[in-house]
Amino acid sequence: MTDFKFNARSAVDAAISDFAADTALPETARTGRIARGVGGNYYVLLGKEEYACAARGLFRKQGIEPLVGDFVELINIDDAKKTAFINAILPRKNSLVRPKASNIDIVAIVCAVSPRPNFDLIDAMLITCEIQSLKAIIVINKIDMLDCEISNSDINLLKGYETAGYQVVSVSAKESMNLEDLRMHFYGGVNILAGASGVGKSSIINALYPGVNLEIGELSTKIARGKHTTRTTQLIPLCDSDNCGFIVDSPGFSSLNIDNIPKSELQNYYREFLEYKENCYYVNCLHISEHDCAVKEQLGINIDYGRYERYIRYVTKDAAR
Ligand SMILES: Nc1nc2c(ncn2[C@@H]2O[C@H](COP(=O)(O)OP(=O)(O)OP(=O)(O)O)[C@@H](O)[C@H]2O)c(=O)[nH]1
Numbered sequence: 001m002t003d004f005k006f007n008a009r010s011a012v013d014a015a016i017s018d019f020a021a022d023t024a025l026p027e028t029a030r031t032g033r034i035a036r037g038v039g040g041n042y043y044v045l046l047g048k049e050e051y052a053c054a055a056r057g058l059f060r061k062q063g064i065e066p067l068v069g070d071f072v073e074l075i076n077i078d079d080a081k082k083t084a085f086i087n088a089i090l091p092r093k094n095s096l097v098r099p100k101a102s103n104i105d106i107v108a109i110v111c112a113v114s115p116r117p118n119f120d121l122i123d124a125m126l127i128t129c130e131i132q133s134l135k136a137i138i139v140i141n142k143i144d145m146l147d148c149e150i151s152n153s154d155i156n157l158l159k160g161y162e163t164a165g166y167q168v169v170s171v172s173a174k175e176s177m178n179l180e181d182l183r184m185h186f187y188g189g190v191n192i193l194a195g196a197s198g199v200g201k202s203s204i205i206n207a208l209y210p211g212v213n214l215e216i217g218e219l220s221t222k223i224a225r226g227k228h229t230t231r232t233t234q235l236i237p238l239c240d241s242d243n244c245g246f247i248v249d250s251p252g253f254s255s256l257n258i259d260n261i262p263k264s265e266l267q268n269y270y271r272e273f274l275e276y277k278e279n280c281y282y283v284n285c286l287h288i289s290e291h292d293c294a295v296k297e298q299l300g301i302n303i304d305y306g307r308y309e310r311y312i313r314y315v316t317k318d319a320a321r
């Protein structure tokens, strides 16, 4: 496992001053991948080694932010000091705003028995994944607390994701329950764990991959919320060989704005509507109160009430939208 705790800041400073001194030298560029970014500096995997890198000022001028997961062209590579300079960002196959990351293969949306699942947040994350045809799975953590900490209504709302066609994996990082079911999803590619603070994203990674040793937070006892323990998104190689892929830990967040999606389009990102909406009487049916709505006919059968009600709440939220 790569040690991420080397003295990176001074290495970045060295990279910047070396770049100033060396810009005239001929150089062969190599492609690396951003593993994490801290305060405008980047740590890039080149093969199995991490290089401390500064990025071109031009990116900021152009409003381009290098993201964890980006493939980048490195120049001014100093293999002894493990420093380099990011000269270009290669085209992305996808990117997420929250958590900020790119070139992802699977988004594992993590929620927990406690704190109570934030269903609006889960839906918003699924919508952002559907827009980019990004594969999402739902992970319910802390099932060791199932008996005392969750209401039947929340259990039913969680079942709604299965009805919608998503794979739902229930685990306990603490008691190592069902971890193998989850691990099966994470072979190869870039697998990011995303969700609210305190749901146990870092705990799951630690439990799945002993040796990673991410920092784990406390829950605030009064409100059972997380305390934003993980501060940066980071790409963690799953083994020394290239084809094992990466797991990505990311900071928790509590909201995700999807107001920029026109309300007529929102329904396209509810995968469970797709099969039925073609049969609605109106071509532009929004499935609210229109008659002969084929989506509403599926309520409680192939479409979950909770998902549908939250959809209606989004779509009727701001009539001017
Ligand atoms: N009972 C129980 N507690 C867990 C489980 N997994 C994690 N926890 C606890 O939940 C708390 C939060 O865990 P973290 O792994 O730090 O949560 P996180 O999602 O990474 O939080 P942020 O980094 O703030 O986004 C810690 O007190 C963990 O011990 C579990 O399976 N069962």
Ligand SMILES: [Mg+2]
Binding pocket: 201, 202, 203, 215, 216, 229, 230, 249, 250, 251, 252
């Ligand atoms: Mg964390």
Ligand SMILES: [Zn+2]
Binding pocket: 277, 280, 281, 285, 286, 287, 288, 290, 292, 293, 294, 295, 296
């Ligand atoms: Zn309809």
